[in-house]
Amino acid sequence: MDLPLKFINHRIEEYALQVTYRPEEDAGDVIYNLSLVRREDLEDAIATLKHAYAAGLCVSDRVRFLNPGEEVGGFIIPDGCAGICTLCSITIDAILIRRGVPLNPLGGGVVEIEGNIPTRFTTLIRYEHTTIDPLQVLISQEVTSVSEVMRRGSGTILANIRECHMEAERLIGDVLDELAGAGFTGILDVGVPNTPLLGVPPAPEYLGVALVGGTNAIAAFREAGKWAESRALKGLMNIRDMVSIEDY
Numbered sequence: 445m446d447l448p449l450k451f452i453n454h455r456i457e458e459y460a461l462q463v464t465y466r467p468e469e470d471a472g473d474v475i476y477n478l479s480l481v482r483r484e485d486l487e488d489a490i491a492t493l494k495h496a497y498a499a500g501l502c503v504s505d506r507v508r509f510l511n512p513g514e515e516v517g518g519f520i521i522p523d524g525c526a527g528i529c530t531l532c533s534i535t536i537d538a539i540l541i542r543r544g545v546p547l548n549p550l551g552g553g554v555v556e557i558e559g560n561i562p563t564r565f566t567t568l569i570r571y572e573h574t575t576i577d578p579l580q581v582l583i584s585q586e587v588t589s590v591s592e593v594m595r596r597g598s599g600t601i602l603a604n605i606r607e608c609h610m611e612a613e614r615l616i617g618d619v620l621d622e623l624a625g626a627g628f629t630g631i632l633d634v635g636v637p638n639t640p641l642l643g644v645p646p647a648p649e650y651l652g653v654a655l656v657g658g659t660n661a662i663a664a665f666r667e668a669g670k671w672a673e674s675r676a677l678k679g680l681m682n683i684r685d686m687v688s689i690e691d692y
Contacts, residue, residue, distance in 0.1 A: 452578070453571035455677060456534050456549050462680055463538035467619075467626040471683060475532040476508075478516065478678040479662045485670050486526040489661075492668070493528070493689045496661035499594045501601055503630035503658045504531040506686035517679035528662070529686065532677055533630050533655040536623060537606055543619050545612040548647070552578030552604035552657060554587055555632065555642060560597040562633050562654065564643040565605070577676035579604065579657045583666065590664040602657030603632055607646035610637035616653065627688070630656040 464472035481489045486509070496502050510516055510527030521527040540547050553568035567587065569578035579602045582588070592599030608616055620631050632654040635641030641652030657663075659674045666672050 449575050451572055452574055452576070452677075453549055456537060456571060459534060459677065459680070460538035460541050463535055463542065465535060465539060465683055467539070467622040467628075470626050473680045474506075474535045474683050474686075475538065476529045476678055476681045476686075477532045477658045477674060477676045478519065479528045479530070479659065479672055479674045480522070480525045481528065481665070481670065481672045483512065483524055483526045488668075488670065489526070489528060489665055489672070490689070490692050492665045493530075493661045494692070495594050496590070496664055497629065497689050500629050501590060501593065501656055501660040501664075502530065502689075503533045503535070503628060503656060505627045505629070505688045505690060506531050506683060507689050508681070508686045516681070519678070529678075529681060530658050530661070531628075531686075532658045533604055534677060536620075536628065536630070536655060539623065540608065540616065540619055543615060545615055545619070546609035547606055548650070549604070549606045550644065550652075552582070552602065554582060554600050555603040555654070556600055557593045558598050560593075562603070562642055565603070566600065568605075568644060579659055580674055580676040583659055583663050583674055586666065588660075588663045588667065590660050591667045594664060602660050602663055603654055604657060605641065605644050605652055605654045607650040607652055610649050610651055613637070613651065616651075630658075632656050
């Protein structure tokens with residue numbers, strides 16, 4: 445029997461119901477992205493991850509590294525490769541939903557940065573129109589200049605956006621503050637009700653919340669001419685199976 449296509453907005457909803465992360469305890473399950481690099485390039489990848497985190501271009505400082513033959517989420521790391529698990533920004537959507545924020549994930553794309561200030565989405569792929577994560581598509585198209593943002597504060601990065609109901613504005617602020625206290629650095633911008641955020645209009649009585657993409661460091665790594673393959677929304681992982689990139 446043919447299975448129906450599952451669009452990304454539906455996958456996000458499914459994952460959101462399974463996330464159990466509690467920022468006040470720094471415990472529970474989060475959504476992760478999985479990237480593969482050549483094993484001999486792992487030290488360069490770690491250096492890029494550190495630089496990207498310091499520049500505020502990662503969702504969180506948490507990572508997990510895997511050796512060839514190790515298994516994660518039913519996937520075995522191939523010979524000659526190292527696996528890198530990073531936090532997916534959809535984890536933040538899940539936490540907002542669990543805290544009672546009416547929320548609609550809109551899509552992912554490329555955001556222009558000028559002088560360390562996000563200015564606009566130059567590309568946006570709506571979740572309701574794709575079965576592949578937009579950032580996974582865009583990272584393969586080499587349309588970013590994340591390394592330029594890391595070096596001089598201007599360029600393009602991967603990001604995503606969701607709309608939240610205006611009545612939950614104070615709650616949104618409280619949750620984002622809690623997450624920032626737990627090492628989440630991926631909040632790009634928060635809009636005001638009924639006003640476009642970075643060029644993307646929310647529905648009436650909603651406001652936009654933009655977050656950096658969870659694979660910006662891998663995009664910067666690829667920009668340096670290195671091979672890497674990313675798989676967004678790969679699965680769920682306990683946050684305590686991850687460590688801070690600053691520990692490396």
